[in-house]
Amino acid sequence: GAVVSQHPSWVICKSGTSVKIECRSLDFQATTMFWYRQFPKQSLMLMATSNEGSKATYEQGVEKDKFLINHASLTLSTLTVTSAHPEDSSFYICSALVMNTEAFFGQGTRLTVV
Amino acid sequence: DAKTTQPTSMDCAEGRAANLPCNHSTISGNEYVYWYRQIHSQGPQYIIHGLKNNETNEMASLIITEDRKSSTLILPHATLRDTAVYYCIVRSLGETSGSRLTFGEGTQLTVNP
Numbered sequence: 001g002a003v004v005s006q007h008p009s010w011v012i013c014k015s016g017t018s019v020k021i022e023c024r025s026l027d028f029q030a031t032t033m034f035w036y037r038q039f040p041k042q043s044l045m046l047m048a049t050s051n052e053g054s055k056a057t058y059e060q061g062v063e064k065d066k067f068l069i070n071h072a073s074l075t076l077s078t079l080t081v082t083s084a085h086p087e088d089s090s091f092y093i094c095s096a097l098v099m100n101t102e103a104f105f106g107q108g109t110r111l112t113v114v
Numbered sequence: 115d116a117k118t119t120q121p122t123s124m125d126c127a128e129g130r131a132a133n134l135p136c137n138h139s140t141i142s143g144n145e146y147v148y149w150y151r152q153i154h155s156q157g158p159q160y161i162i163h164g165l166k167n168n169e170t171n172e173m174a175s176l177i178i179t180e181d182r183k184s185s186t187l188i189l190p191h192a193t194l195r196d197t198a199v200y201y202c203i204v205r206s207l208g209e210t211s212g213s214r215l216t217f218g219e220g221t222q223l224t225v226n227p
Contacts, residue, residue, distance in 0.1 A: 034214065034215070043217045043219050045217075091155070095158075095215070103215055105150075105159070106157050108156060
């Protein structure tokens, strides 16, 4: 299947700082990528849909100014958690759409804000 | 997207078949049934999908009832590495909105030695 790579796999940052997470489609072009968040022992929750060359579409309740999404190329989407706080600590996962049908997921990024 | 219901947890003996059920009674005609699994602290992994016919690949088989209101994912010879949370999702294809996967709670499958 298609390969989606996330970087970093884990990150620890201080409260108040910003963290950028990258999501790359390695062997295909993805016009649409999705960002999810997963808290311990819970399911994945969709945060936003990232569209190449246009603004991201955020799910209800997700602050667009706090979770900045940039999809500047067909192979890269980034999620920046701005002014991170401990409650932002979570597992962040991206997925990329292949041929507008299949969704493949990255390995996830474990964010810990201290 | 149609809502799905799955058992919270299941156990299976290593080497035996694991049969994971999913109810999707409100599925519409253009919606597919997808299965993903998530091993602890990893991203979800695609397993299989189908519309109305039974499907088989190298990982699993998918049996969809004739009325499409339920389906069963079958892992024919479960191994310890199949221990994971299995998600059943129904979605339409072709439009970006249909690719917004909505994850339920899934089934925690534990394969025991």
